[in-house]
Amino acid sequence: MAKLDIWCGDNLDFLHKIKSKSTDLIYIDPPFNTGKQQERTQIKTVACQDGDRVGFSGKRYKTIRMGTLGYADIFTDYIEYLEPRLVQAHRILSDEGSLFFHIDCRESHYCKVLLDMIFGRESFMNEIIWCYDYGARSRKKWPSKHDNIFWYAKNPKKYIYNYENMDRIPYMAPGLVGKEKAALGKTPTDVWWQTIVSPNGKEKTGYATQKPIRILERIIKVHSNPDSKLGDFFAGSGSFGAAALACERDCFLIDKNPAALEVMKKRFAGENIQWHRKYKKKVKLTQKIATAEIANETSIVNVTEIATDGIDTGLSIKKVRKTIKKTQVKKVSDKIV
16 A cells, blocks of 8 residues: 655755655646745535526525635745755655656746756756646737646666556547557647646645646656655645555655645545654754844844754744744843753
């Protein structure tokens, strides 16, 4: 039975702990740096005589908001943020392993240059274009209806590629190829047509930017073996983990967004899951303060570095400040407990 390990916290901290050359396939779908707050509001409709929606045969329905999930997709140092994480991805990939990097046109060219520097230009195998036809259409430019997925093989001369496990798609003109070929279908190219996750479908988790499991299963079946270990350190709603379980592969997921972790908790209920939590309710903080300043009587300390007794707290600067304020620090030399 396939196992899923879910790590809760900053992915860079956990990546350092993963053994080198231990992972055959990494798929990541990092934030696209859109400069927006990515959100998805879940709703349900119930029959109601005075409802705000009109359905089939004129029946009325009432809309009920179930909640909103999202995250801030804003980075001023996007490439600098990605670089150390991609360096770690290269380290933990096996000699026959592959990385699939999912991005869109806003940052794809910058990311491609960065990946070339880390993996080597010769390791670039494909740019897969995932096309979809859903949502609003701009009247000021050609509507953007595709994402980019870069495939890099750690060793471009020897990598896992199970051609026989590739799914087949229908011919556009089956009458031109004969009945036998038409029944078998054709292999996909580097342009993949696949609709987004339906807002009303069973696969939908309510998480913003959720990707369809079908394209992830295609990647897993071709680029990994049954005994392979897989990983996604921008897990989001956990779709790559769900695809790994469906394909009976062990996989690790990492994310620090509470909304993502809550979605995965519900999504993987009853599955073979091991949770690894980064945050602990009681963690002893020892003094390692690089800079600090105490303003009047408020005891506000500006902390740039805190080390713990062998435990990674994952506390943000904001949370650290709050913790320190509670202790009413009087001097920079005081210890924080």
